[in-house]
Amino acid sequence: MQRSIKTWALLSALAASACAGDTKSATSADARSAQAANGGSGGAPASSRPPAECGNGQVEADEACDDGNDSDEDACSNTCQKRELAANAGKAGNSEQGRSGAGGASGQGGASGQGGASGQGGASGQGGASGQGDASNLPGGSTACTACRKAKCTDFQGLGYNVVDGCFHKVDPQFDARADDPTFIEDCTAVLRCAYTKKCGFGATDASECYCGTALTEDCFSAMEAANGPCMPEIEKATRTKDRVEVGYRFSDKAYPMGWAADLIDCDHLLCGAACKP
Numbered sequence: 683m684q685r686s687i688k689t690w691a692l693l694s695a696l697a698a699s700a701c702a703g704d705t706k707s708a709t710s711a712d713a714r715s716a717q718a719a720n721g722g723s724g725g726a727p728a729s730s731r732p733p734a735e736c737g738n739g740q741v742e743a744d745e746a747c748d749d750g751n752d753s754d755e756d757a758c759s760n761t762c763q764k765r766e767l768a769a770n771a772g773k774a775g776n777s778e779q780g781r782s783g784a785g786g787a788s789g790q791g792g793a794s795g796q797g798g799a800s801g802q803g804g805a806s807g808q809g810g811a812s813g814q815g816d817a818s819n820l821p822g823g824s825t826a827c828t829a830c831r832k833a834k835c836t837d838f839q840g841l842g843y844n845v846v847d848g849c850f851h852k853v854d855p856q857f858d859a860r861a862d863d864p865t866f867i868e869d870c871t872a873v874l875r876c877a878y879t880k881k882c883g884f885g886a887t888d889a890s891e892c893y894c895g896t897a898l899t900e901d902c903f904s905a906m907e908a909a910n911g912p913c914m915p916e917i918e919k920a921t922r923t924k925d926r927v928e929v930g931y932r933f934s935d936k937a938y939p940m941g942w943a944a945d946l947i948d949c950d951h952l953l954c955g956a957a958c959k960p
Contacts, residue, residue, distance in 0.1 A: 736762040753925070820850055821874035822950055822958045830954035831946075838949055845949055849874065849942040857936035869920040870939035870946075873913060877947055880912035881960045889947040890933065893917045903930025 734743035737760070741748045745762035754760040822831075836844045848854040849870040853861045860866065873892070877883045882892040887899070894902035895910035902909045905926045911917070918924045920940035921932040935941045950958035 734762070736760065753923070821871065821878040822960070824957070827950065827954060827958035830957040831949070834953040835946060835949040838945055843936075845942055845946045848936070849939070849946045854936070854942075857941070859937050866939050869916070870943045872916045873920050873940060873943035874946060876913035876916045877943075878960045882912055883947045884951045884960060888951075889944040892947075893929065893933075903927060903933075 734745050736745060736748060737752045738748065741762075746764045747758035748762050752760045758764060831846050835846050838845045843854060843856070848859075850867065853859050853863060853866045855861045873889075877889065877892050880892065883889040890899045890902070891911060892913035893909055893911040895912065897907040897909055901907035903926060909926060917933075917940055918929065920943060921929045921938050923929060923932065929940075932938045933940055934944055936945070
């Protein structure tokens with residue numbers, strides 16, 4: 683009988699040990715599964731991690747970019763996805779090409795006589811809704827400059843648009859400018875007024891001097907070199923952005939006031955010369 687009890691005790695101990703081993707194996711397997719679900723880190727599950735915060739300057743989770751602001755008008759949208767700017771860049775490039783050849787095309791403006799026909803030009807004093815009034819109150823509004831603008835800037839380079847009206851008197855929607863923009867004319871005029879006051883944009887360079895100052899234009903608009911021009915506040919307002927790369931894209935885009943201001947400064951400088959010199 684004693685031997686039977688010992689045998690029974692031994693068998694019971696062996697059975698208990700086997701059960702404990704199975705339980706330990708199961709527990710280890712469960713732990714490994716939980717760790718894998720947590721990304722192998724043993725930390726909080728991925729589902730409990732904080733979501734990406736767009737606008738904090740750090741690319742997180744499914745963000746394609748994060749430029750540290752909530753603007754939806756630059757290369758990185760306000761949902762932190764990259765935006766295609768090639769179309770705007772093309773507009774800027776085409777306009778820059780047009781401006782670079784302005785000297786050779788100087789004789790094309792006057793023959794059209796479109797300035798007087800519109801009834802809204804500077805000489806007529808019919809500023810209309812813009813309230814600009816007499817041409818003499820406008821930047822560069824001398825008698826000689828007003829006459830030259832009427833002859834050469836009302837059909838700029840023969841391209842069919844009137845940069846005098848488009849900057850000083852009424853919004854021209856043919857280039858996607860918003861006709862209901864309440865400060866469009868005001869902001870364009872402010873750039874011209876600053877250029878004449880600070881005497882920038884009429885030298886060896888174009889209107890970009892008013893924004894970039896002593897910095898090289900390509901470095902200034904690629905954010906490689908700081909802009910230091912005397913009309914930076916006016917130009918940033920007229921391009922509706924403070925992002926220097928975006929300012930470069932919009933500098934010649936006539937959907938914005940700056941596009942018209944840049945062309946009028948070029949017309950004054952390249953086509954009217956001494957008549958419109960500050």
